[in-house]
Amino acid sequence: MKNVISNVLAVFTAHGSSDRVVPPTGFTARLTVFTAAAMALLAVFALALALASGRLARQWGNELARTSTVRISAPAEQMAEQTAIALRVLQTTPGVAEARALSAEEQQALLEPWFGPDLPVANLPIPQLIDIVETGDGYDSAGLRLRLSAEVPGAVLDDHTRWRKPLVSAAARLRLLGWMSILLIGGTMAAMVTLAANAALAANAQVIAVLRLVGAKDDYIAAAFVRRFTLRALAGAGIGTVVGMLAILILPSTGETEGFLTGIGFRGSHWIWPMLIPPLTGAVAFAATQMAAKRVLGALR
């Protein structure tokens, strides 16, 4: 543990001359920075997706879970009476906070997107809708269905379960997909840094031989490579994260009426999460390079 801490500290405190023993390699340096930046950018988007889908899953679940609808289909002359009976039944049902029959204007507004504003609702045999708002504990939907079927034959209770479940399930899976993407991005980052570190170690076999000849310990040789790759990954991830956060920031938002696509982004304390990406990337690069260096150096006496 003490060794690990000293190795981590060496990344930030190494003497300048120890960095110089490994020759500068412009191509792998640029490649590592670019890869880290691209991976960090993708991680920011995946994180935004995971957090937004989690937020929307909760929002959809809560909104739909608290409301339900009774639809009454009856001949026009019985509609008012059945509606009144249904409202009475609902008002005496434990767990129903509020029950309200939609007005003709409200029902017309619901149909407007499909049939336009000139639909003569009053002349059509449209079912009457009753909007129910539940209390925190909710009501017994099976019991309510039985009471409604006994007293209001044309009433159908829709507690939104069939809508809510797939929506919440889809959002939860989307969130899982987001987190899995972040893990994959982290794994890919580790793999790419390992490959780049292996290539650098192989390309510098002669340097390693000289360092060994003059009495360099493995920790010293490894530190020269680990420090270089960790700092490159950290810098690249920093750039990618800033660009990703700016891109998320300028995504269009529609505020309260947001849909899924316009809801992707960070809210409040969620902005802290992407800031963790550069240090995590640095940690991944540190571990990957440390392991690669130990393996390569271990194979040489």
Add this chain to the structure above:
Amino acid sequence: MDVPVIELENVAYSYGGGELLSDISLKLAPGSFHFLTGPSGAGKTTFLKLCYGALVPTSGYARLFNRDVRDLDRDAIALVRRRVGVVHQDCQFLDHLPVAENIALPLTVSGQDSIAQQSNLKELMAWVGLNNRANALPPELSGGERQRAALARALIMSPDVILADEPTGNVDWEMSQRLLRLLVELNKMGKTVMIATHDLALIRAAKSQVQARVLRISNRRLQLAGADL
């Protein structure tokens, strides 16, 4: 007798299924001077590598500063190498660093690059005649300058032992004499010196300057030579 700085006992070394060295026994006393000779491919470089822990004997014992090389982990080997200055025929520099930094490399890797050590570096560079080449890169040096830079690097830690593998292989006679004088001077300071060379004229020239033991590797075995030189 003082404890040998390097001791090989019945050492054999095999590589790729073939035995390169067989039944080698030798003690290098502190302050002694040895030449190691033999034809090309006889195993001189392999022998030297056994002497600084770069290779481990296939059988037998190699003791470096009284410690069995098999008991040394890589960090311990690194510490041994700080006490053994090695001069390779091909010198082995970091070509992207100036000569001064290459010579100071043993100090750098051991964390001893202090101001006092930097002062030693200047003195050492002057002693090997490279004080005006401090900022040159190794590829810009001549063969003789490279050998002197390699010697300076081997000496910067003030090692107990100096192992030189064909140090005069790429230089003219005058330069080889100069290098030899430097090595003899170091031996007179108490350093143990072993020079692997196939240059018999160099050995003959040394005999007038230093009491040296001449060893020859022949048919995979180490023999005491000298009477015929």
